[in-house]
Amino acid sequence: MAKIKRRSFIKLGAAGLSAAALSQFMSPLIDAKEKDNRPYVDRVTYRKVNGMPSTCNGCKAGCGIIGYVREGQLMKVGGNPAHPVNKGTLCLVGQAGFYRQYDPERLDKPMARIGQRGQGRWKEITWEEAIAAISEKLAKASGNVVVETRGGGSNEAAARDFVAKFDGTLVSHGSVISAARENALEGMFGVRTDFPDIENTSYILNFGANPFESDQNGVMSIAAITGHKDKGSYAKLVTFDPRLSATAGRSDEWVPVLPGTDAVVALAMANVIMEEGLYDNAFIAKHTNLKVAELKSRLSAYSPASAERISGVDADAIRRIAREYAKADKAVVLTGGGISCQGNGENNERAVRLLPIITGKINRTGCNLLAELPSAGPAVKSLTPDAFAKKLQEGKAKAWVYIVHSADPLYNSPMQSEMARALSDESAVPFIVATDTHVSDTGKYADIILPLATYLEEFGVEASYGPGGATVIGYRQPVVPVKGEAKPFADMLAEVATKAGRKLSFEDSESLAGQQAARFGANADSLAEKGFLHKAASINNAKINVSSIPGFALADEYKTIKLEELLLVTYKPAGFKAGFTENNILLKEIFHQNRAFINTDTAQKLNIKNWDKLALSSPAGKVEAIAVVSPGVQPKTLALAEGCGHEGFGHIEKAERFEGEDSFTKAIWWGNDGSGVNPNKLRVFNLGREAGGAGFALTKVTVEKA
Amino acid sequence: MSNTKKWGMVIDLNKCVGCHSCSVACKTENEVPPAVFRSWVKISEKGNFPEAKSSALPVLCNNCENAVCVRVCPVTASYQRPDGIVMIDPHKCVGCKYCMAACPYQVRHINPVRRYAQKCFFCYHRIDNGLKPACVDTCPSGARTFGDLNDPASEISVMLVNNSTSVLKPEAGTKPNVYYIGLDKDIANPLKGVDLEHFRHHDIELLDGVFE
Amino acid sequence: MNINVLFNVPHEFALSPIISTYFFLLGMGGGCSMLSIWATLTGKKDYKPIAKIGAVFVIILFCCAPLLLIIDLGQPLRFWYFVTLFNFSSPLTWGSIFLCLYPIFASAYITFMFMGWTRTYKALAWCLLPVAIGYITYIGFVVSMGVATPAWNTPIMPAYFVTAAMSTAIAWMTMVAIVRYWLLSWKWSDEQRGLDFAIIIKLTRFLSLFLVINLFFVFTQQVHMRFGSDWAATAAQFLLEGKMGMSFGIITLLFGTFLPLLVIALPKINKQLPILFVCMFFVVIGIYVMRFSITTGSQFLPIM
Numbered sequence A: 001m002a003k004i005k006r007r008s009f010i011k012l013g014a015a016g017l018s019a020a021a022l023s024q025f026m027s028p029l030i031d032a033k034e035k036d037n038r039p040y041v042d043r044v045t046y047r048k049v050n051g052m053p054s055t056c057n058g059c060k061a062g063c064g065i066i067g068y069v070r071e072g073q074l075m076k077v078g079g080n081p082a083h084p085v086n087k088g089t090l091c092l093v094g095q096a097g098f099y100r101q102y103d104p105e106r107l108d109k110p111m112a113r114i115g116q117r118g119q120g121r122w123k124e125i126t127w128e129e130a131i132a133a134i135s136e137k138l139a140k141a142s143g144n145v146v147v148e149t150r151g152g153g154s155n156e157a158a159a160r161d162f163v164a165k166f167d168g169t170l171v172s173h174g175s176v177i178s179a180a181r182e183n184a185l186e187g188m189f190g191v192r193t194d195f196p197d198i199e200n201t202s203y204i205l206n207f208g209a210n211p212f213e214s215d216q217n218g219v220m221s222i223a224a225i226t227g228h229k230d231k232g233s234y235a236k237l238v239t240f241d242p243r244l245s246a247t248a249g250r251s252d253e254w255v256p257v258l259p260g261t262d263a264v265v266a267l268a269m270a271n272v273i274m275e276e277g278l279y280d281n282a283f284i285a286k287h288t289n290l291k292v293a294e295l296k297s298r299l300s301a302y303s304p305a306s307a308e309r310i311s312g313v314d315a316d317a318i319r320r321i322a323r324e325y326a327k328a329d330k331a332v333v334l335t336g337g338g339i340s341c342q343g344n345g346e347n348n349e350r351a352v353r354l355l356p357i358i359t360g361k362i363n364r365t366g367c368n369l370l371a372e373l374p375s376a377g378p379a380v381k382s383l384t385p386d387a388f389a390k391k392l393q394e395g396k397a398k399a400w401v402y403i404v405h406s407a408d409p410l411y412n413s414p415m416q417s418e419m420a421r422a423l424s425d426e427s428a429v430p431f432i433v434a435t436d437t438h439v440s441d442t443g444k445y446a447d448i449i450l451p452l453a454t455y456l457e458e459f460g461v462e463a464s465y466g467p468g469g470a471t472v473i474g475y476r477q478p479v480v481p482v483k484g485e486a487k488p489f490a491d492m493l494a495e496v497a498t499k500a501g502r503k504l505s506f507e508d509s510e511s512l513a514g515q516q517a518a519r520f521g522a523n524a525d526s527l528a529e530k531g532f533l534h535k536a537a538s539i540n541n542a543k544i545n546v547s548s549i550p551g552f553a554l555a556d557e558y559k560t561i562k563l564e565e566l567l568l569v570t571y572k573p574a575g576f577k578a579g580f581t582e583n584n585i586l587l588k589e590i591f592h593q594n595r596a597f598i599n600t601d602t603a604q605k606l607n608i609k610n611w612d613k614l615a616l617s618s619p620a621g622k623v624e625a626i627a628v629v630s631p632g633v634q635p636k637t638l639a640l641a642e643g644c645g646h647e648g649f650g651h652i653e654k655a656e657r658f659e660g661e662d663s664f665t666k667a668i669w670w671g672n673d674g675s676g677v678n679p680n681k682l683r684v685f686n687l688g689r690e691a692g693g694a695g696f697a698l699t700k701v702t703v704e705k706a
Numbered sequence B: 001m002s003n004t005k006k007w008g009m010v011i012d013l014n015k016c017v018g019c020h021s022c023s024v025a026c027k028t029e030n031e032v033p034p035a036v037f038r039s040w041v042k043i044s045e046k047g048n049f050p051e052a053k054s055s056a057l058p059v060l061c062n063n064c065e066n067a068v069c070v071r072v073c074p075v076t077a078s079y080q081r082p083d084g085i086v087m088i089d090p091h092k093c094v095g096c097k098y099c100m101a102a103c104p105y106q107v108r109h110i111n112p113v114r115r116y117a118q119k120c121f122f123c124y125h126r127i128d129n130g131l132k133p134a135c136v137d138t139c140p141s142g143a144r145t146f147g148d149l150n151d152p153a154s155e156i157s158v159m160l161v162n163n164s165t166s167v168l169k170p171e172a173g174t175k176p177n178v179y180y181i182g183l184d185k186d187i188a189n190p191l192k193g194v195d196l197e198h199f200r201h202h203d204i205e206l207l208d209g210v211f212e
Numbered sequence C: 001m002n003i004n005v006l007f008n009v010p011h012e013f014a015l016s017p018i019i020s021t022y023f024f025l026l027g028m029g030g031g032c033s034m035l036s037i038w039a040t041l042t043g044k045k046d047y048k049p050i051a052k053i054g055a056v057f058v059i060i061l062f063c064c065a066p067l068l069l070i071i072d073l074g075q076p077l078r079f080w081y082f083v084t085l086f087n088f089s090s091p092l093t094w095g096s097i098f099l100c101l102y103p104i105f106a107s108a109y110i111t112f113m114f115m116g117w118t119r120t121y122k123a124l125a126w127c128l129l130p131v132a133i134g135y136i137t138y139i140g141f142v143v144s145m146g147v148a149t150p151a152w153n154t155p156i157m158p159a160y161f162v163t164a165a166m167s168t169a170i171a172w173m174t175m176v177a178i179v180r181y182w183l184l185s186w187k188w189s190d191e192q193r194g195l196d197f198a199i200i201i202k203l204t205r206f207l208s209l210f211l212v213i214n215l216f217f218v219f220t221q222q223v224h225m226r227f228g229s230d231w232a233a234t235a236a237q238f239l240l241e242g243k244m245g246m247s248f249g250i251i252t253l254l255f256g257t258f259l260p261l262l263v264i265a266l267p268k269i270n271k272q273l274p275i276l277f278v279c280m281f282f283v284v285i286g287i288y289v290m291r292f293s294i295t296t297g298s299q300f301l302p303i304m
C-alpha cells in the first residue's frame, strides 16, 4: 500500500523561500484563464498544477472540490469553479477538510480493546483478525445489528444494504434534523425535502435556520442571499431565532422568540393572513384539499395577542410580517434545526409550511420548490439517533453488534453521562465496533476500532440541490491514496459481510459508486472527469394534502420556569461541522471554546458578568462554562454552541501541546482557553409524541456563578 | 495614468457573513502555521436587545501605498513592487520585528517556523499567473473583490466609484489599498467592545522555542 | 452603543520585554558615557573618579545590551545585515551606525583615559559626545516611529528617552559612588571624604533636574494624548491608571520620581546616604519599569 509522505510545513517552507525571492524577476508562466477552468499555481515551483475533482463531505451541500496534489502529497483543496452548488467557493470547513488527511493523530491500524470500556487502552490487531471477530459476532446476532452512521451519499447506501442483509436497524444522523421535517413534508407535499429558491425571491422568512453558518445547503445559501446585492435586487430577510445567530445578526429583522414556540407564531401569522383576506383563494382551491372557511375557523384560536403572550414576539410584528410575507410576490420560508429539532418538530414544520400553502407560494420562481432528490437507497428498518439513544440508555437497544460509522453518538446524544453508562454496560451492548478516522468519544467505548478512509481517499456518489432546486450528482474519488491501513467504509462492510456468509451488492466503494451513479442516471466515467452531473430539478406538482391543521399547545415545562432557569439552545457555529472538524488544527484554533451566552438583562438579574465562570446544571448533568453577557439572546435563553468539549480524539481537540512529527503540534496556543464543554451533558430527551428527530429545546438549565 | 497595475481589494461588509473561510483559505494556500494569521475576521455584536446586529471585520495587509513598514525596515527586506504589493525578502529579513511595531494594522508576524517576517502579499504567486487570491476565490458571500485600481474599467474600480468606501485607520496616513464598504467606525475601533482584563496576547514566551 | 467583540486573534509582541531591557541597558550605558564625558570636559579633577566609574560601566553595559538585541532577532545569525544593508529612513539603520561607531570611540576614549593621556582622551571625549548622543537618542526615534500604538507614536519620545537614560545613569553612578564611599572612605583623608560626599550630593541634585524634566515629558505626553484621539486618550489612561498603572503610575512615577525628588528636596534627609541609596535604586527600577510599560506594555492595548 502506498504510503503518503506527511505534509510538512517546514519542508515546503524551505522551497517557498526561493520562489518568493525569485518572484519579482519572473514573468507569468501561464495564462491560467485560457488553459483550464480549474487552475492552481504551485507556490513553490510557480507552475500550474492540475487538480482532481471530487466532492466535499463536510455537510450535505455537496460542494465540488478540487484536490491539488504534488508528489503524492495533497497541497490544497480548492473549490470547483464549474460546480453549480458552490461555483468555486468553499466554507472554512471545506477549506480545512484536507487537514483530516494529515492529522498526526489519525488512526492507521485496527485496534482491539484491552482493559475496561472507556479506558482507552488498545492493542493493535490485523484487519483479518478484526474482520474475523466482527463476522463471528454478526453470524450470531440474528437481526440484533445496528449501524449508526453520519448518513448521506454512498456510505449511507452501503449501510442500508448491509442492514438489509443482516435484518438490522439503521440509525442515520442524516435524520437528526430532518426526520421531523421529512415527515412533515412527506405528509403534506409528498416529497421528503424541498428547496427554497432564495436566489430569485424577494422575501425570506426564516424560522430556526442559520444559513450563514450551518444549514443543509451550505455555501449555496450564503451566495443566494448575498448575491441579491450584485443583481441589484433585494430580498428582505426576517429571522426568528432565540439568539443572534450569524444569520439573525445580518437579517433585516431579528425576531427573538422563546425557544420551542415558533409554531404559535406561524399559526398566528396564518390567522392574520386568513382574517385579512391575504390568502390565495385560487391556489387553495386548485392545489390543496383545504377549505378556506375551515382554515379560518381553526386558525382563529391563534390570535397575535395570544401568540405574543406565549412566544414573546410582539403582536404587531406578527401582523406586519404576516402581511409583508403574504403581499410579497415571491417569498420563501426557511426552516432549520431550530424548529425541527424539537419534541414538536413535525408540528412546527407543518405550522410554518402552512404559510406558503395558503398564500400559494409553492412551485413558483422565488418560492419554495417541491424539488425531489433521489434517495440514498431502499428503505430499511431505522431509528432516529435520539430515539435509538433513548433505547440504549433504557437497555432496550437490541444491539448485539453495534457498528458506529463516522458518527459520535456519545458526544451528540442527550443525557451524555447516561449514554456513557449505557455504552459501558457490556451485557446490554455486548459488541461495539467504531469505524472512524479517530478514536472519538464513542470510540473510547468500542471493542474494536477500525481505521477508515477519509472523504479524500474513497469513492462515492451523492445527490444534492443545485440552484433552482436542480439535482446535482456529485462524484467523490480518491484524490490521494489511503493512509496506512485505513479502508473505505464500503470496502470494510463488504469484507465483513462476505466473511459472515452474506454477500452485499457491491465489493468496494468504487463499485458502489458506479452502481449509485447508474441509479441516479449518471455515468461514473464522465462523473470522474468533471466531478458532477447537473440535472434539471424534478418538481412534484401533485395535489397538496393537509390531513389536519397543525396546532400548538404550550408544554408543561414552560409553565414553571424559575428566575435562575434558562432554556438551553444549542447550535452549530461556523467553525464546527458535525463529523469533520474534530482535532482539525486549522479550525480548532479559530473555534475551540464555547462560551455560554446570556441576555444582558437576565445576567444583571442573576448578577452575572461577562467572563464569569458559570455552573450550569440540568436533570442530565452539570458543566462549567464561561459567560458571555450579550444583547444577542432571548432573555429566557442560554445559548451554548455545539462542537467543543470532546473527550475522545487527540491533543488538538483537547487544546494540549504535544510532540508530533510536525513542529506545529507544539503550537497549540489556546491551552489557556481550554477546549470548551459538551452541551449534550445538559440536554435531556425531548422526543415528543411524534417520530421526529431530536429535541434541542426544553432543557431547563439552572444557572449559577461557579 | 500609467500602464502599471496597482492591485487592491474591496471588502463589502454588507455581504460578509463572518464565516472565516478567507482566514482558513489563506492558511492552506500559504501554509501559514498555527498561532499566526495573515488574514482573520474579527466578529462583534453591536446594539442592545433586541436591536442587536452582528458584524464581521476581515483584516489583512492593506499593501499600503505609503507603507510605513517598508520605511522602517533597517535592512531593506521589506520593499514594494511596482504594482503596489508590499513584499518581504525572506533572504534579507533579520526578524527584528520593527515593521510589526510600525504597522498600525498588526498584520505582520514572525513566521514561527522560519523566523522571519511574513504577511499577506495579495497571493502574488496566484495573481501573477492570472488567478485571484485564495481568500477571494473561496469567499462564499462574494464579499471580496480584487483587481487593478489603475484600470478604470476593472470591477474593483467600478465598485469604488459606485460605492462609498473607507479604509482602516486613515489617520495613520498609510494610504491602504484595501477598501471596505459599510465599515462601521465603532467596529473598526480596536478599543471598543474589548474587556481589557481578558484581552489576550500570545503568552510572551509562547512562541519562542516552540519551533526548532 | 453596546459593542461586544466575540472573536479576534491574539498577536505576538512586536517589541518584546527583551527589547525593553535592551533599551534600558543601552540608555544606561549611553548615559554613563555622557556623564563620563561631562566629567572629563568640565575638567575638574574632583570628577575624575566619576569619569572612571562611568567608563567602566560603559564597557560592561555595552557588552550586554546589543547581545539582547541579537537574541531577540528572528534570525540572530543575520545580525551583520544591519551593517551591510542600509535603509536611511529607518531609525534602526541610524542605530546600527551609532552602535558601530560608539564602541570604537568609546574604547579609544577609555583606553587613553586609563593610560592617562589627558589631551588625547579629552579630544576623544569631544568626538564621542555626538556619537553617544545619537546612541541614546535613536531608541527614542525607534519607539516614536512605531505607528502601531499612540503611546509610542509621539514626538517627545526621543527627548524623553534621553532624559530617562540620563536619570538612570546618574542614579546608577550615585549608587556606585555611595557604595564606593562606604567601602573605601575609612582609609581616606577627611578632605577626600568630604569631596566624595559632596560629589554624591551634587549628583543627586543633578539627578533631580532630570527627574523634573522627565515629569515634564510625562505631563506633556499625557496632556497631548488625553486631548488627542479617543485611542490616544485610552492609551494615556492605560499607562497611568489602567493595566500599566501599577507599574508606570506607581513604580515609575510615585516611587521612581516623586519620592526621590521629595527626598532630595528635604534638607535633613537629603544627606543620609542609605536613604539616598534606596532612592537611587528606585529611580533605576522606575526607569526600567517605564521602558517596559511604554515599549512592551503599550501592546497590552488592542491594536486591531
Ligand SMILES: Nc1nc2c(c(=O)[nH]1)N[C@H]1C(S)=C(S)[C@@H](COP(=O)(O)OP(=O)(O)OC[C@H]3O[C@@H](n4cnc5c(=O)[nH]c(N)nc54)[C@H](O)[C@@H]3O)O[C@H]1N2
Pocket (backbone or CB within 6 Å): A059, A060, A176, A177, A178, A207, A208, A209, A210, A211, A213, A214, A215, A216, A240, A241, A242, A243, A245, A257, A258, A259, A260, A261, A262, A335, A336, A337, A338, A339, A569, A570, A571, A572, A573, A574, A575, A576, A577, A578, A579, A696, A697
Ligand atoms: N457549521 C456547520 N454547518 C453545518 C453542520 C455543522 O455541524 N456545522 N451540520 C450540518 C447538519 S448535520 C445539519 S443537520 C445542518 C443544520 O443546520 P441548521 O438547520 O442551521 O441547524 P442548527 O444550527 O442546529 O440550528 C439553527 C438555528 O436554530 C436556532 N434555534 C434553536 N432553537 C430554536 C427555536 O426554538 N426556534 C427558532 N426559531 N430557532 C431556534 C439556533 O439558535 C440556530 O441559530 O447544518 C449542516 N451544516
Ligand SMILES: Nc1nc2c(c(=O)[nH]1)N[C@H]1C(S)=C(S)[C@@H](COP(=O)(O)OP(=O)(O)OC[C@H]3O[C@@H](n4cnc5c(=O)[nH]c(N)nc54)[C@H](O)[C@@H]3O)O[C@H]1N2
Pocket (backbone or CB within 6 Å): A100, A149, A150, A173, A174, A176, A177, A337, A405, A406, A407, A408, A409, A411, A412, A413, A435, A436, A437, A438, A440, A441, A452, A453, A454, A455, A456, A489, A570, A571, A572, A577, A578, A579, A580, A581, A582, A642, A679, A680, A683, A694, A696
Ligand atoms: N447539543 C446538540 N447536539 C447535537 C446537535 C446540536 O445542534 N446540538 N446536532 C445534531 C445533529 S443535526 C447531528 S447531524 C449530529 C451530528 O453528530 P455526528 O454525526 O455523530 O457527528 P460528529 O460528532 O461530528 O461525529 C462524526 C464522526 O465522524 C468521524 N469522521 C469524520 N470524517 C470522517 C471520514 O472521512 N471517514 C470516517 N470514517 N469517519 C469520519 C469523526 O472522527 C467523528 O468521530 O449531532 C446532533 N447532536
Ligand code: SF4
Pocket (backbone or CB within 6 Å): A056, A057, A058, A059, A060, A061, A062, A063, A086, A089, A090, A091, A092, A093, A094, A095, A217, A218, A219, A220, A577
Ligand atoms: S458547505 Fe458543506 S459541502 Fe460545502 S464546503 Fe462547506 S462543508 Fe463542504
Ligand code: SF4
Pocket (backbone or CB within 6 Å): B011, B015, B016, B017, B018, B019, B020, B021, B022, B023, B041, B056, B058, B138, B139, B140, B141, B142, B143, B144
Ligand atoms: S470568506 Fe468572505 S464572507 Fe467569509 S468571512 Fe471572509 S470575507 Fe466574510
Ligand code: SF4
Pocket (backbone or CB within 6 Å): B060, B061, B062, B063, B064, B067, B068, B069, B070, B086, B102, B103, B104, B105, B106, B107, B108, B119, B174
Ligand atoms: S498594512 Fe501594515 S504591513 Fe501592510 S503595507 Fe500597510 S503598513 Fe505595511
Ligand code: SF4
Pocket (backbone or CB within 6 Å): B072, B073, B074, B075, B076, B077, B078, B088, B092, B093, B094, B095, B096, B097, B098, B099, B100, B116, B117
Ligand atoms: S522583521 Fe524583517 S521585514 Fe520586518 S523590519 Fe525587520 S528585517 Fe525588515
Ligand code: SF4
Pocket (backbone or CB within 6 Å): B025, B026, B027, B029, B030, B038, B039, B060, B061, B119, B120, B121, B122, B123, B133, B134, B135, B136
Ligand atoms: S490575498 Fe492571499 S495572502 Fe492575502 S489574505 Fe488573501 S489569501 Fe491570504
Ligand SMILES: [Mo]
Pocket (backbone or CB within 6 Å): A173, A174, A176, A177, A578
Ligand atoms: Mo444534522
